């Protein structure tokens with residue numbers, strides 16, 4: 001422990017987490033003259049980009065969009081080197097932001113928050129860390145991230161494995177040398193799809209254990225041309241404006257000239273197969289998750305969705321040489337886009353390598369993990385090293401891992417027993433002065449996280465300024481406002497194919513987790529408009545005392 005333990009100190013605000021959300025929150029609070037303390041579990045800033053150091057880790061949003069917009073000087077001076085930034089580069093960016101705005105002095109690292117209890121009489125949150133800190137604050141901001149609690153799979157024998165075992169999201173800082181090794185990887189989500197091609201280049205042999213195939217589109221990543229970037233940066237403010245309104249996509253659609261991006265066709269209904277193919281091919285060649293928005297109704301029209309899915313399956317069949325492997329890699333159990341689409345570099349082509357084998361767990365389920373590998377029904381696959389790319393207890397995991405208690409000692413775990421309930425993804429009824437950044441019920445994981453983080457932080461700060469000028473100390477949301485918002489979030493999701501995805505968006509990857517579609521699916525533009533309207537109406541749905 002490098003810093004002194006907090007004992008009985010108080011702040012205006014305590015922030016949990018020093019990822020992008022926590023950093024920007026701290027910066028804004030400083031500007032408002034408020035005192036703040038950040039507690040962070042890791043020994044550095046960066047959040048998800050601090051932990052996820054697996055080979056090939058990079059962002060699936062374009063670096064020029066996946067970056068802070070709050071300071072025009074920052075966006076002009078920082079130079080991204082690739083279209084999609086690598087994890088080390090994004091981590092360097094987070095470190096740069098922390099230093100540039102002198103944030104480090106208010107952050108305590110290696111501090112896992114264990115409890116946060118609200119003292120109603122004092123109108124104060126009392127926070128403790130596992131390291132022994134005890135501190136109070138009028139406001140508590142949970143900037144704990146949406147994908148920060150790794151899922152360890154419940155596979156019998158996992159502890160029996162005698163070789164090295166690595167979790168993608170808890171990767172050793174010194175890296176792992178796979179040279180000459182036989183490696184087994186469980187999982188084929190975004191993390192694995194990025195890691196597999198890189199690990200395959202190094203390992204003697206890589207065996208991929210796949211339960212559910214995922215749709216993946218090519219990133220077409222490349223170094224950024226400095227002249228292109230200089231031209232783009234002349235229009236940076238306008239790009240940011242459009243991005244905030246959800247009118248420009250940072251998921252692969254950036255051009256020098258800012259432009260409102262519309263689908264190439266509103267629906268596929270009137271298009272022949274050849275016409276649809278041509279539109280999809282255009283976006284496929286462009287690269288990135290932007291591919292999905294080629295046709296406007298892909299998330300509401302089952303027929304359109306299936307035709308797009310079949311286009312991607314066609315791509316898989318054309319890339320992967322072995323027909324049985326190609327078929328096993330073709331997703332058929334969920335509509336395309338209802339699970340987070342993956343963005344890759346050479347993922348499908350990797351299965352043409354002699355040193356890569358796919359095990360289709362739908363045909364050959366895992367019986368158990370043994371000291372030397374994995375026992376399938378009827379055969380054993382041995383390897384030296386096991387990689388788990390098995391995902392996260394998303395969106396609620398990090399909040400429920402902390403003993404959070406609001407008014408009358410109510411535990412958040414009790415309140416959310418049947419699934420998360422929030423107003424705007426920002427507050428929970430019964431938990432005064434507690435805010436969540438990109439919480440369930442907000443666009444969060446369906447959006448460019450940096451856009452959503454800035455919007456949430458700005459909303460919270462504006463609310464605090466409003467409270468200050470109105471002489472109010474406590475803000476809370478009502479059950480009525482919360483119920484209305486939860487109903488609206490569900491209504492929006494139910495109008496789409498999302499609920500059929502069986503994804504972590506729904507909590508479906510965590511045994512026993514209630515199935516509730518957690519993010520708000522109407523987009524950042526619609527969401528921002530609602531939030532702006534709420535503020536303009538004197539913070540409708542929030543009670544100020």
Ligand code: NAP
Nearest residue numbers: 058059060153187188189190191192211212340389390391
């Ligand atoms: P994920 O999408 O949840 O994938 C987890 C994988 O592990 C799935 O293939 C799952 O199979 C498999 N799995 C879990 N338990 C298993 C078991 N017991 N037996 C066999 N297979 C098992 O997790 P992720 O890949 O870490 O990605 C999570 C999210 O993080 C992404 O959707 C994305 O939002 C974000 N992410 C983003 C980037 C990026 O920006 N490029 C990169 C990585 C991650 P089933 O599907 O059958 O459950």
